[in-house]
Amino acid sequence: MDEIAVLGAGMHPWGKWGRNFTEYGVAAARDALTDAGVDYADVGFVSGAVTVRCGYPGYVAGSTFARALGFTGAQLASSYSACASGATALQVARGQILSGASDVALVVGADTTPKGFLAPHEGRRPDDLDWLRFHLVGATNPVYFGLHARRRMDLYGATTDDFAMVKVKNSHHGAHNPNARFTKEYGLDDVRNSPVVSDPLRLLDICATSDGGAALVVSSMEWARDHGHRDPVRVAGISTVSPTYPDPVIDLPYLATDSLAGSAAATVGFKESIGARAYTEAGLGPADVDVAEVYDLSSAMELDWYEQLGFCAAGEAERLLRDGDTAIGGRLPVNPSGGLGAFGEAVPAQAIAQVCELVWQLRGTAGARQVEGARVGITVNQGLFGHGSSVILRR
């Protein structure tokens, strides 16, 4: 797959600020443009990641950000694929650049989130699975996280302390991140003593929802070279795959899986297929990865990703964690940013924020959370309704 260059990365700090999401997106975009040294007038394409919780301006995020920065006639797109929206927005920008339609694109996502559980839209809607799962089963997002965590304990002997250790590790990383919302360094007892939300997961095992914004300036390799960017971080692969029928793993927001009565499951599971597609595009494999940003909606989910990204065999993630391999200073640091545990999720910004972190890591400018010598990084994320997302960056 042809590569594009990442010229700039920017973020508005995560928090519970309660202001218009546009502010966060614009701050992040300006930050990314400054970081890139790119004149906004050179941006030919604005690719927005959509928020569905901020009214119409959120649905047309590309336009909302472009107008707030000042309309220049740039082409626009707005993408929604739940938690994967940011990666989709980046993929749309890559397509625009590789087709030759634009040289430089700005990718932006931002969100303002309500307090508490994310819940479906109001009104009685029995044809909407997202409504049915809440109404009939009380299946909030943490219910699905809890099901997978319990399954991990049963299949592999994981313990609640293993899950807590993920939170402890990531909190030590996030303590060094000025964009993180939660910078307290937690110990095992803090997690053990936090209230149970969805057994076996506790409050500190589950990510909060946050306000925040993230942005990237990307360009063709030619434009980068012609404008003095000699050794930019490059996007080597992007995956936005969906499941393959029949998929036997229950996931958000479905009430049931496919049936295996008549045919065997696909040879590669959905979660495994997400990273696999990105590796194939990049011509790289798990052994090449120096650093990863994975979607820890729950602490237990981070362990699942180690296996689904091929860092270890199924059932070995706890060993990687316990050996310190995935902490900064270890063999393959995971979530040096602090992950969602330190950020809380700002849905359309989060997949972009993962890429921002890897840009800084690969440039060697991540300060106290720097992964020494990182040359290849991978992000992974999953949005409900079958949206996979993974981005591989290299330098």
Added chain:
Amino acid sequence: MPAVEGLFTLDGDEPRLIGGRVPGTESYFFPRHLGGADPRVGPVELEEVLLSRRGRVWSYTTSHYPPPPPFVVTSEPYEPITVAAVELEDERMVVLGQCIAGVGPDDLEVGMEVELTTDILYSDDDHDYLVWKWRPVAPADREG
């Protein structure tokens, strides 16, 4: 009456989930019209089938905070609800459902046999609104 029409039958002690099936195959879906499709067959009308009442627990969790609307919290104070994902015996598909009141994580384990029943989801002045729930199979009835 069912809280939502068309998802399960209310036949006394033996309620069944109403699924869909590609005619002539073993490809099942639930709910019938919202459960996806088999991409290997052309556009077909799924036939209505009643799914098996028994299955084995794939996983389970208990919600210690009340879910937000459109879930209706009926107990005050809130009693934690337990949700099980159950692999149906014949269809080999995993279906979510609440467990009956009184069943918590200490009563469940992965692989345990459970069966479908119905229970009140919530009530108003006119009706009880029912939903399917999972309950452990009594030891004497287990298939081992």
